[in-house]
Amino acid sequence: MSACKCNAHLDDPRAEKLRQIITKYRNTNGALIPVLHEAQELYGHLPIEVQKAISEGLNVPLAEIYGVVTFYTQFSLMPKGKFKIQVCMGTACYVKGANSILDKLKEKLGVDIGDCTEDGLFSLDVCRCIGACGLAPVIMINDEVYGTLTADQIEGIIRKYQERPV
Amino acid sequence: MDREMINITIDTRKIEVPKGITVLEAAKIANIAIPTLCFLKDINEIGACRMCVVEIEGFRGLQAACVFPVSDGMVIWTQTPAVRESRKVTLELILSNHDRKCLSCVRSRNCELQRLAEELNIGDLRFDGETYRLPLDNFSPSIVRDPNKCVLCRRCVSMCKNVQGTAVLDTNERGFKTIVSPAFHKSLNEVPCTMCGQCITVCPVGALREKDDTDKVWEALANKELHVVVQTAPAVRVALGEEFGMPIGSRVTSNMVASLRRLGFRKVFDTDTAADLTIMEEVTELVHRIKEGGKLPLITSCSPGWIKYCEHYYPEFLENLSTCKSPHEMFGALLKSYYAAKMNVDPAKVFVVSIMPCTAKKFEAKRTELAATGYPDVDVVLTTRELARMIREAAINFNELPERHFDDPMGEASGAGVIFGATGGVMEAALRTAAEILGGKPLENIEFHQVRGVEGIKEAEIEVGGLKLKAAVAHGLKNAGQLLEKIKNGEAEYHFIEIMACPGGCVNGGGQPIQPSYVRSWLDLRAERAKAIYEEDRDLPIRKSHENPRVKMLYDEFFGEPGSHKAHELLHTHYAPRENYPETDKN
Ligand code: SF4
Ligand code: SF4
Ligand code: SF4
Ligand code: FES
Numbered sequence: 192m193s194a195c196k197c198n199a200h201l202d203d204p205r206a207e208k209l210r211q212i213i214t215k216y217r218n219t220n221g222a223l224i225p226v227l228h229e230a231q232e233l234y235g236h237l238p239i240e241v242q243k244a245i246s247e248g249l250n251v252p253l254a255e256i257y258g259v260v261t262f263y264t265q266f267s268l269m270p271k272g273k274f275k276i277q278v279c280m281g282t283a284c285y286v287k288g289a290n291s292i293l294d295k296l297k298e299k300l301g302v303d304i305g306d307c308t309e310d311g312l313f314s315l316d317v318c319r320c321i322g323a324c325g326l327a328p329v330i331m332i333n334d335e336v337y338g339t340l341t342a343d344q345i346e347g348i349i350r351k352y353q354e355r356p357v
Numbered sequence: 358m359d360r361e362m363i364n365i366t367i368d369t370r371k372i373e374v375p376k377g378i379t380v381l382e383a384a385k386i387a388n389i390a391i392p393t394l395c396f397l398k399d400i401n402e403i404g405a406c407r408m409c410v411v412e413i414e415g416f417r418g419l420q421a422a423c424v425f426p427v428s429d430g431m432v433i434w435t436q437t438p439a440v441r442e443s444r445k446v447t448l449e450l451i452l453s454n455h456d457r458k459c460l461s462c463v464r465s466r467n468c469e470l471q472r473l474a475e476e477l478n479i480g481d482l483r484f485d486g487e488t489y490r491l492p493l494d495n496f497s498p499s500i501v502r503d504p505n506k507c508v509l510c511r512r513c514v515s516m517c518k519n520v521q522g523t524a525v526l527d528t529n530e531r532g533f534k535t536i537v538s539p540a541f542h543k544s545l546n547e548v549p550c551t552m553c554g555q556c557i558t559v560c561p562v563g564a565l566r567e568k569d570d571t572d573k574v575w576e577a578l579a580n581k582e583l584h585v586v587v588q589t590a591p592a593v594r595v596a597l598g599e600e601f602g603m604p605i606g607s608r609v610t611s612n613m614v615a616s617l618r619r620l621g622f623r624k625v626f627d628t629d630t631a632a633d634l635t636i637m638e639e640v641t642e643l644v645h646r647i648k649e650g651g652k653l654p655l656i657t658s659c660s661p662g663w664i665k666y667c668e669h670y671y672p673e674f675l676e677n678l679s680t681c682k683s684p685h686e687m688f689g690a691l692l693k694s695y696y697a698a699k700m701n702v703d704p705a706k707v708f709v710v711s712i713m714p715c716t717a718k719k720f721e722a723k724r725t726e727l728a729a730t731g732y733p734d735v736d737v738v739l740t741t742r743e744l745a746r747m748i749r750e751a752a753i754n755f756n757e758l759p760e761r762h763f764d765d766p767m768g769e770a771s772g773a774g775v776i777f778g779a780t781g782g783v784m785e786a787a788l789r790t791a792a793e794i795l796g797g798k799p800l801e802n803i804e805f806h807q808v809r810g811v812e813g814i815k816e817a818e819i820e821v822g823g824l825k826l827k828a829a830v831a832h833g834l835k836n837a838g839q840l841l842e843k844i845k846n847g848e849a850e851y852h853f854i855e856i857m858a859c860p861g862g863c864v865n866g867g868g869q870p871i872q873p874s875y876v877r878s879w880l881d882l883r884a885e886r887a888k889a890i891y892e893e894d895r896d897l898p899i900r901k902s903h904e905n906p907r908v909k910m911l912y913d914e915f916f917g918e919p920g921s922h923k924a925h926e927l928l929h930t931h932y933a934p935r936e937n938y939p940e941t942d943k944n
Contacts, residue, residue: 239540239938242540243938252518252523252525252527253540253548253937253938254524254527254548256540257527257540258528258529261529261530262530
């Protein structure tokens, strides 16, 4: 049980809420998507325990739920951090060395793509072109854009967020 | 029933076809071939791959023939330059990131993708796609899943969800990363997969296949210390011939036995003998439960795919299961006890190989509770397909072999044992025996046609010794689930139920020769192979389990009587509920 840091175990108070959500939709057709939406709002993401509970509650196979969750980009399997870092992997950024930025981020945060740091502060993802090619390579942290980056600027940027009052 | 007929034209040929059928079906009637990939009649009709495109006058663009319905006056073109180019591009895109290692692929020469590449005259590929290697899932004792060969046709998804009702496979992710897999990229070994192997038999390529255990058998055969014996299930003898180019439904019992001799097995036995034993034990159990007010309905336990399904999805019915082991496990236990003693060999040295139409039996053989003598009842299970591979590897000319028969002791089986291979067979075999034992006099007609055939759920009410025995037969796990729901809701009541995991029973098992879509979409494999099974039964001198002299001998010399203490020790077992998605540290 090493990788799961989400604490989304079903004995926490959210479990009762989740049961209510499922009951609300139990007899509606096409209920899966709205249930997944509300569950994601509740937990911030959709870990296996939550999907299993929905599977049992709605009587929809887990494999089907997982298929839906991984098809739509708005659903996430992994918890997202307070600060969501997105590294642009569009062609321009890629050519200008987005990979070295990404590697630096992985190293500094100690997480892989799609993961979230233990303290829940940062999550790391890659994304398609965000349309700031002139500034390549680019990363976004929540809504803030950082451009013409070099790998050695990363540490400073991360520190800035770490020092922000929570 | 008269169906309204309409007139259409395909490639200048004018034909009359029933209204409402698809362009593909109409072309079939006109004897015009249209290439397909994702299509599998009645199972996967989703129009996903666009390999089957045609031009239809009055419609823009190309249409997928496998889902497009014909209408009166329709003019269809199946071979225009645009059609050919479109099919080629579709195929080349699939091939561009396919793991194209035909030379070492188990499906080479029986692969729908390979055949398409040949038929559509694909030469050098114009695109070379991004290929990335995905991990092989070979953790299951029965099924290997190789996503690098998957063409995303979704036939396995439809089979697992709509026919088997298990739904452990689905399409995940999107775009270039799309993958057919269990949830959370788990192994098939960690999800409620029944190991039925039906997904393998519908896969057009080598993306799903059985776990190959032929090495273990070659090794055992080469080991002079071991006494290696083999048994074959009834369904194998009516399908193995297909692997050697014979028509579907060919009976090849003698060639099969002769090949096994050549491969070097000490003895070649017939699992049907144990099927007869199963009937004796199961009928005794049934009579006992009816008389003593035991748990009813009694449900058969010969199909390990069904057993695993029950453990995962219907644990409340576990007590209804017959405690009888499946026939080959009974046989294994017998070979390592009675037979070993008779032959004066150390049971530790007896190595039992089962040739089965089934992939779930590979899993079953590994159940630790099935080791009555302290050794596994069965050491290795090979599918019909694996046996065919061994025969080819040994360069045996399968089609020209001398006539050979099963070995004694325990060679002879009854026709009742043979029909175990088709849906309804175990029921019919049991009825032949139950009716005579309970009725106290020989039956006039021993053929129970009510329980034969490919209908998903069959019911029968049979008068046996003053009791109206209510029986039901289900095959295919979704049908099984529906039957159990009816019982749960009190809508139906039975004394005795036969359930087989595979649609059609073992003749259509997950380990049987694979017929491509262009064959099995238009011909009912289940019925063709079952026909051969019933012919085999009709040709046998003894057709009832309780009249099999070997079975009588076994009870006289060894077990005492059906249901005896010794019989229970060796021939019976118990089942336990299984968690569906157990937590593993992978997540
Ligand atoms: S799946 Fe078919 S095309 Fe692919 S490697 Fe195997 S035989 Fe060749
Ligand atoms: S073996 Fe049967 S249950 Fe398992 S994935 Fe294949 S079809 Fe589904
Ligand atoms: S595994 Fe086979 S049947 Fe399933 S989607 Fe892939 S190619 Fe099709
Ligand atoms: S779309 Fe018709 S065969 Fe796939």
